[in-house]
Amino acid sequence: MTILTETAEKIKNMEIRGAGKIARAAANAMKEEAKSAPTDDLKAFNKRMGEAYELLYSTRPTAVSLPNALRAVMNYKADNGEEARRAIIENADKFITASENAVRRIGEIGAHRIKDGDTILTHCNSSAAFGIFETAFKQGKKINVIATETRPRQQGYITVDFLQNAGIPSTLILDSAVRYYMKKVDLVIVGADAITANGSLINKVGTSQVALAANEARVNFIVAAETYKFSPRTMFGERVEIEERDPAEVLSPELQKKWPKLKVANPAFDVTPHKYIDMIITEIGAISPEMAYWVIKDKLGWELQETAEINGKGVQQCE
Numbered sequence: 001m002t003i004l005t006e007t008a009e010k011i012k013n014m015e016i017r018g019a020g021k022i023a024r025a026a027a028n029a030m031k032e033e034a035k036s037a038p039t040d041d042l043k044a045f046n047k048r049m050g051e052a053y054e055l056l057y058s059t060r061p062t063a064v065s066l067p068n069a070l071r072a073v074m075n076y077k078a079d080n081g082e083e084a085r086r087a088i089i090e091n092a093d094k095f096i097t098a099s100e101n102a103v104r105r106i107g108e109i110g111a112h113r114i115k116d117g118d119t120i121l122t123h124c125n126s127s128a129a130f131g132i133f134e135t136a137f138k139q140g141k142k143i144n145v146i147a148t149e150t151r152p153r154q155q156g157y158i159t160v161d162f163l164q165n166a167g168i169p170s171t172l173i174l175d176s177a178v179r180y181y182m183k184k185v186d187l188v189i190v191g192a193d194a195i196t197a198n199g200s201l202i203n204k205v206g207t208s209q210v211a212l213a214a215n216e217a218r219v220n221f222i223v224a225a226e227t228y229k230f231s232p233r234t235m236f237g238e239r240v241e242i243e244e245r246d247p248a249e250v251l252s253p254e255l256q257k258k259w260p261k262l263k264v265a266n267p268a269f270d271v272t273p274h275k276y277i278d279m280i281i282t283e284i285g286a287i288s289p290e291m292a293y294w295v296i297k298d299k300l301g302w303e304l305q306e307t308a309e310i311n312g313k314g315v316q317q318c319e
Contacts, residue, residue: 126192188222190223198274201223205267
């Protein structure tokens with residue numbers, strides 16, 4: 001098994017999870033594939049890299065960071081195969097470094113929103129959100145983080161593991177206990193799998209319910225998101241596909257046999273409307289949800305015509 005196929009399998013099976021980690025893993029897989037691909041024929045090289053792109057692209061349809069990472073890596077022009085290889089390797093390294101720096105920068109910016117003594121609630125697992133908690137804690141702020149289990153894959157356990165290893169006081173709660181505990185919360189901070197052009201959030205299923213509870217309790221709801229998680233295709237009204245996961249994640253095979261006529265729905269994500277989001281913290285600063293369009297057009301460089309041309313799935317053509 002090559003690094004490419006192994007990475008694709010791990011992303012698909014959620015051994016690699018979290019939008020940032022998925023993006024960095026995909027960029028690295030493209031880099032390794034370019035290293036191993038013959039470069040004597042440019043067209044053959046581009047074809048092989050295009051197939052690698054498609055394989056990775058198909059693994060997680062909702063994680064917008066994935067196609068944005070792949071686009072960044074494949075954004076090159078070359079006169080021969082060796083030039084193409086060098087460009088892909090350089091693009092991948094640049095993307096991975098920028099992604100890691102983005103998390104650090106988000107942590108620095110987001111920590112300003114946390115006051116000493118704050119209790120913060122988070123849902124699922126986000127390296128960007130954790131970066132904020134860790135930075136605030138290292139600044140000497142006494143904080144407590146409440147983390148949901150985040151069923152059915154229990155990504156909240158990963159969050160709690162990070163928090164415990166960092167020495168940050170934390171509490172694990174059931175997803176269904178969010179409304180009960182919201183009265184003890186000063187701030188909600190979650191990560192993002194995608195941000196749409198109108199500033200709405202696509203994140204782990206249950207996030208929208210957290211936002212509703214926060215809105216009712218008048219608790220600020222903040223999103224931590226690297227700019228490559230913003231979705232260019234939504235500029236033309238295309239909806240981000242919500243991934244439906246295997247029913248076995250919810251119900252054991254034994255129970256599925258016991259109730260053969262039972263339908264099991266297992267959406268991996270939901271949509272939180274922008275009106276429930278107070279702020280999005282990115283590596284370029286804290287912005288309002290309404291600024292999402294600007295991030296996509298100016299920061300990511302997705303011009304309208306280019307977006308229209310690749311609005312369907314596919315690889316950007318490289319020369």
